[in-house]
Amino acid sequence: MTSLETKREIAEANRRRYEELRAAGQEATAKVLPAATALEAALIAPDAVISREEVAADWYAIVRLRRGEALRIVDPSGLSSVSMIGWRDEDASERINCADTVKVQWSVALSKGRVILSDMGRVLFSLIEDTSGSHDIMVGGSTPASTLVAYGATSRNTQENFIAGAAKIGLGVRDIPPCVTFFAPVSLDANGRFIWNQSRKRPGDFVDLRAEMNAVLVLSNCAHPLDPARPSAARPVVLVRHRVPPAAADDPCRTGSPEAMRAFEFTDRLYA
Amino acid sequence: MTALIAPSPRDASKASYSHDIPAERPWSQVLKRGQTLRIIDSEGQQAVDALLYDLADPTERYSAQDTLRTQGSAYVELGTRLVSNKGRVMARITADSCGRHDTSAGCCSCESNAVRFGEATKYQHACRENFILELSKYGMTKRDIVANLNFFMNVPIDPDGKFTVVDGISAPENYVDITMDIDVIFVISNCPQVNNPCNGFNPTPIRVMIWDQDRF
Numbered sequence: 001m002t003s004l005e006t007k008r009e010i011a012e013a014n015r016r017r018y019e020e021l022r023a024a025g026q027e028a029t030a031k032v033l034p035a036a037t038a039l040e041a042a043l044i045a046p047d048a049v050i051s052r053e054e055v056a057a058d059w060y061a062i063v064r065l066r067r068g069e070a071l072r073i074v075d076p077s078g079l080s081s082v083s084m085i086g087w088r089d090e091d092a093s094e095r096i097n098c099a100d101t102v103k104v105q106w107s108v109a110l111s112k113g114r115v116i117l118s119d120m121g122r123v124l125f126s127l128i129e130d131t132s133g134s135h136d137i138m139v140g141g142s143t144p145a146s147t148l149v150a151y152g153a154t155s156r157n158t159q160e161n162f163i164a165g166a167a168k169i170g171l172g173v174r175d176i177p178p179c180v181t182f183f184a185p186v187s188l189d190a191n192g193r194f195i196w197n198q199s200r201k202r203p204g205d206f207v208d209l210r211a212e213m214n215a216v217l218v219l220s221n222c223a224h225p226l227d228p229a230r231p232s233a234a235r236p237v238v239l240v241r242h243r244v245p246p247a248a249a250d251d252p253c254r255t256g257s258p259e260a261m262r263a264f265e266f267t268d269r270l271y272a
Numbered sequence: 273m274t275a276l277i278a279p280s281p282r283d284a285s286k287a288s289y290s291h292d293i294p295a296e297r298p299w300s301q302v303l304k305r306g307q308t309l310r311i312i313d314s315e316g317q318q319a320v321d322a323l324l325y326d327l328a329d330p331t332e333r334y335s336a337q338d339t340l341r342t343q344g345s346a347y348v349e350l351g352t353r354l355v356s357n358k359g360r361v362m363a364r365i366t367a368d369s370c371g372r373h374d375t376s377a378g379c380c381s382c383e384s385n386a387v388r389f390g391e392a393t394k395y396q397h398a399c400r401e402n403f404i405l406e407l408s409k410y411g412m413t414k415r416d417i418v419a420n421l422n423f424f425m426n427v428p429i430d431p432d433g434k435f436t437v438v439d440g441i442s443a444p445e446n447y448v449d450i451t452m453d454i455d456v457i458f459v460i461s462n463c464p465q466v467n468n469p470c471n472g473f474n475p476t477p478i479r480v481m482i483w484d485q486d487r488f
Contacts, residue, residue: 011466011473017389018468026434099336099378099419102435104387108376109433119414121383138346138376140337145359159357173331173357174415188429192346225341263387 025106057234060161065211078203083141126253129208134185165218275371289482296464298402306485317440317472336419367449402461
C-alpha cells in the first residue's frame with residue numbers, strides 16, 4: 001500500500017513534469033517551428049512525381065501513400081478547403097486522431113513543422129511544407145444539414161464524401177473519425193466562438209504531408225461549413241503524390257518537441 | 273470567459289437510480305428519451321469521459337465536431353446540444369453547477385500517455401482501456417471509440433491556438449445534468465489520468481443519478 005506521504009510526493013513530481021512539458025511545448029517549441037513555406041518555394045522535381053490528380057469541386061479522392069512518400073495538396077484558386085481523414089494501410093483500426101494531435105502538441109494551430117498523430121501514439125503525417133498555417137482541426141467538414149442552412153438546399157458535402165470514400169476501401173461509418181481541414185482558417189475568439197479568417201487564404205496555397213506510415217486517405221473538396229461564400233466557393237484542387245527523403249535524425253518535425261521525438265521513435269519501430 | 277451556471281430543479285429523493293463509480297472505473301447504462309443523467313463530481317477536480325450511442329443503431333454516435341460546428345463555439349456548457357454523426361440531437365445539458373466542460377481533448381490512452389509523458393507511463397490504466405472493456409458488452413470495439421466528452425475537465429484554448437489541460441474548477445459535489453433526446457447507450461470512464469491536472473493528480477470516485485421524465 002502506497003503511503004499518503006508517498007502519494008503526495010508522486011503527485012508533486014507528476015505536476016512538476018507536466019509544467020516542464022507545458023513550458024517546452026508552448027514556449028520552446030513555438031520558437032523552433034520553421035517559418036511558413038513561400039508560395040513559389042519547394043518545387044517538386046519532375047522525376048519525384050508519382051502521380052497527379054485534379055479533384056473536382058465538391059468531390060472526393062482516395063489516396064494511398066507509402067512511408068517515404070508525400071502528398072502535396074494545392075488550392076490553385078485560394079477559395080477551396082480540403083477535409084481529410086486517414087488510416088494505417090495495414091490495420092485500419094489505427095487512424096487519424098485529432099484530439100491526440102492537439103493535446104500532444106499543446107496547440108490547435110497546425111503549421112509547417114507539426115505532425116498529425118494516429119490513435120496509437122504514432123506519427124501518421126508530418127507537415128513538411130505549408131504556405132499558410134491556416135487549417136481547422138476542431139469544427140470538421142460540411143454535412144447535409146450544414147449545406148441546407150448555408151445554400152438553401154442540401155448539396156454534396158464532406159460527411160457523405162467520407163462515407164462514400166470509406167466504402168470504396170472496405171470501411172464504414174464506424175471507421176470515420178474527426179477530420180482535419182486544410183486551407184480553412186478557423187480561430188477562436190476570447191469567448192471560444194469560432195472565427196473564419198478569409199484574409200489568410202491565398203491562390204496557390206499548398207501543404208506537403210509526408211507519410212510516416214503506409215496510409216490510406218480520403219480527401220473531400222467541399223467548402224468548409226464556416227466559409228461564408230454563397231454559393232459554395234469550392235473549386236478544383238490538385239493532389240500530387242511524390243517521393244521525399246525519409247525523416248532524418250535532425251528533421252524539424254521529428255525534433256520539434258520531446259513528444260514528437262517519442263512519437264517518431266514509436267513509429268520507426270513499426271518498420272524496424 | 274464567464275461560466276454559465278444553472279441549478280437543477282431535480283430533487284435527489286425522486287431519482288430512480290443512484291450509483292457511485294469508483295475512481296478509475298468505467299460504467300454504462302441504457303437511458304431512455306426524456307430521462308436525465310446527473311454526473312456528480314463527488315470530491316471535486318475529477319474529469320469524467322463520456323460517449324453516447326444510439327440504442328437502435330449504434331453506428332449513430334456522439335460527434336464532437338458536429339456538436340461544436342452546430343453550436344459555433346468550442347466548449348460544452350449549459351444548453352449545449354450533443355449532436356450525433358448523423359446530425360441528430362442525442363441529448364442536451366439541462367443543468368450545470370460547474371460551468372466548464374471539454375470535448376476537444378479526447379480520452380487518455382496508454383499509447384498517447386507514452387508519447388506525452390514518457391514510455392514508463394504506457395503501463396498505467398487509461399480511459400481508452402475502460403472504454404474498450406465497457407463497449408465490448410455491447411459488441412463494440414476500439415473502432416467505435418470516437419472523440420468523447422470530458423465533463424469537469426478544464427481545457428482553455430487561446431486565440432493563438434494554445435491548448436492546455438489546466439486545473440479543474442469543479443468543487444466537491446458540483447454536477448451536470450444531461451437530458452436524453454433519444455434512447456442511448458451512455459458510457460463513462462471515470463478518468464484514471466495521474467500525469468496532468470485533469471484529476472488534480474489524484475483520481476477520485478464520482479456519483480451518477482438518473483431521473484425519469486417529469487419526475488423531479
